[in-house]
Amino acid sequence: MKHIDEIELEQYLDGNVPLIRRGLISMHLRKCTLCAERLEALRKEREELLNIGQTMVRLVHARETVTQSGFYNSGKVSSGDDE
Amino acid sequence: MGFVTIPSMLADMKSGDDSAWAYFTRYYGPLIWLRGNDYHLTPSEQEELSQDVLVAFFKAQDHFEYKPELGRFRDYLRTVIKHCIFQILRRRQKLSSQTELEEGIAFDENEEARREQAEEEEWQAHVYSLALEELGRELKPRKLQAFRMCRLENKDPKEVAKFQKVSLATVYNDCNEVMNSLREKIKELSEA
Ligand SMILES: [Zn+2]
Secondary structure (H helix, E strand, C coil): CCCCCHHHHHHHHCCCCCHHHHHHHHHHHHHCHHHHHHHHHHHHHHHHHHHHHHHHHHHHHHHHHHHHHCCCCCCCCCCCCCC | CCCCCHHHHHHHHHCCCHHHHHHHHHHHHHHHHHHHHHCCCCHHHHHHHHHHHHHHHHHHHHHCCCCCCHHHHHHHHHHHHHHHHHHHHHHHHCCCCHHHHHHHHHCCHHHHHHHHHHHHHHHHHHHHHHHHHHHHCCCCHHHHHHHHHHHHCCCCHHHHHHHHCCCHHHHHHHHHHHHHHHHHHHHHHHHC
């Protein structure tokens, strides 16, 4: 059996692979360290993305606050040479 | 305005280019605000902070040459923000020396570690936001939407397929395409 492609590994992670195919993939993963490692890397990447997604919400909120508060609304500040 | 390098952004800001100012405000204003928020600055102190940081940038620009990498800029931004926050807190608390204050603030190691962790996460999210915005110019909105929903918001791909009225396979293909482009873009931005 050739290596599992990335999209199928993603589907496997979500349990979105037909039953028989799922069995074949599981068997392959037990024998192939490379694919098992790729699967683990994808799992970690997903966790990281979810964290990033949550932090992005925080950033968006901060952006809204900054925009609403009128910080920088003067547009520009002096270079500070006058200080 | 697409991704711009830090030196050109700062140079354009200095020459009064409005779009460079808008770029800085949009992308770095929130990061500055979040740091100020972490030190419980009041709204007026937050405003002071944003102005102080900008002024510090301009002053520094005359003395230093920026290394253009985002990582370097991040270190620099972090140093400037922290310095400005300490100055504000020092003014507030009317302490006579920065050393005293720094000791006072850094005393709670757990709190400091939490701040650093938050800063790390926010910077990462900032870089990903930049990358996704860039990809928005290159990829179909449907693909980015599928990626956002599945990978950033943890939505069930089947639900996303239903919502987008496409096949489940399409959702997986779209997510995969965006992810591959995103990895490339993140690498590019980190080296930019
Ligand atoms: Zn394999």
